[in-house]
Amino acid sequence: MANERLKTGNAALDQVLSGGFPINTINVVMGAPGTGKTILAEQMVFANASEDAPALYLTTLSEPLDKFIRHGQSYGFFDSAKVGQTVFYEDLGMMVRERGIGALAEIVTEMLIQRKPRLIVIDSFKALNELIETPHERRTILFDLASVLTAYRCTTFLIGEYADEMMTNLPEFAIADAILLLLKHATGVREQRFLKVEKLRASSSIPGMHAFNISADGIVLFPRLVTPPASPLYTANIERVNTGITGLDDMIEKGFWRGSTTLVAGPTGSGKTIIGLHFIREGALNNEPGVYVGFQENPVQLSRVMRNFDWDPKALLENGSFELMYRSPVEMQLDSVATELITRVREGHVKRVVIDAIGDLKKSSSDKQRFSDFMYALTQWFATENVTCLWLYELQNLFDVPRISDEEISNMSDNIVLLHFSRGTEMARTIRIIKTRGSSHDHWEHTLDISNAGVVVNKSKNKE
Secondary structure (H helix, E strand, C coil), X not given: CCCCEECCCCHHHHHHCCCCEECCCEXXXXXXXXXXXXXXXXXXXXXXXXXXCCEEEXXXXXXXXXXXXXXXXXXXXXXXXXXXXXXXXXXXXXXXXXXXXXXXXXXXXXXXXXXXXXXXXXXXXXXHHCCCCCHHHHHHHHHHHHHHHHHCCCEEEEEECCCHHHHHCCHXXXXXXXXXXXXXXXXXXXXEEEEEEEEECCCCCCCCCEEEEEECCEEEEECCCCCCCCCCCXXXXXXXXXXXXXXXXXXXXXXXXXXXXXXXXXXXXXXXXXXXXXXXXXXXXXXCXXXXXXXXXXXXXXXXXXXXCCCCHHHHHHCCCEEEEECCCXXXXXXXXXXXXXXXXXXXXXXXXXXXXXXXXXXXXXXXHHHHHHHHHHHHHHHHCCCEEEEEEECCCCCCCCCCCCCCHXXXXXXXXXXXXXXXXXXXXXXXXXXXXXXXXXXXXXXXXXXCCEEEEEHHHCCC
16 A cells, blocks of 8 residues: 555656655645646546546636636546546635635535545645735644645645745645646747656656646656666677668678667768668668658658659558658657657667757757757667667768767767768768777778669779
């Protein structure tokens, strides 16, 4: 019983909370208006309410009860058949206005006896708090309420528009067993939502900021990508992976190590996307399923590129070994991409990955450190699962390369392939291996020829 958990109705949030909220606890869900607190609370209520364990939702002085219920009905989790049967809404605010805030514990006791809930939500508890005049009265009222809730063995959620500084001043945060913070982060025209576990008494949780969206079905959470829990104990995989590009594998001792991550950097038009497509196609032709994660060219545009090489996009995609995962960079959420991709990897359905391009992932990140941590965790998951990955990265300069990348991406990569243009009246594409971890490589710069027949590294033009 001590380790029993209340599921939230959201598998991802349960993962963050190590299985859900401990039962028979008092919890605070805080955040600014519009961050999704009420949606999260109602989602939990309808996921858990049953005849044996009813749920009681108490509204206060925030908005009229009828309006509150109408808003909830717009979400897929709302089950009208449960209302009045296993989910009970009551206007606590009206009762408090009639009998006074000092009668709060008594009012709640009466409803606990009548409804016998196992889950109770008070929304907004902060609105009630504002009716209390002195700190002493606030502590006394809250102590009486907490005693009642604990005695009746129900899991309670106090919802409120609390500011960060209130956590050290208000007594509800001292008695809370768990505190969830929901917030919105705006960067230019982009707005992202995050959830953070500020406190989870006697239990572990996944730390940091977890991105989420609000959909027609409620809260959709994407747990922050963290490195694998422990370094895998295995014998190094010495298998090589062919790229499908004539001449490139010979520059790296017959191909990249399986499970390695390769940074392919070059200016626009240098051949990054085409190299990525060849890499995934080579895997598909050899029964190695791959995912091409793209943020610029949509599937129609990529299909056009494939046809230029006389490939059959329909046949490749229907085979199941060549998957296009397109996400618009305008609406993209960094953690949603990671969640979907790592889920596919851990299910064993993916052996090759191309991410086109790293710069788009960076733009969707809320800060530089978060992006760097994300990329490191991604490389570790790929290494653990023996998934071979190409990162495509666009350089700004056509001819000069003062540096390869920021955010320590170069350090994280096992291999670095530099694409470039030669100066002259007629520009030529060039390719050079800058780095290979645990392997020797060709140190020459070679010409990269791209035609309808495919991509070829032509060594004869530069190597003497």
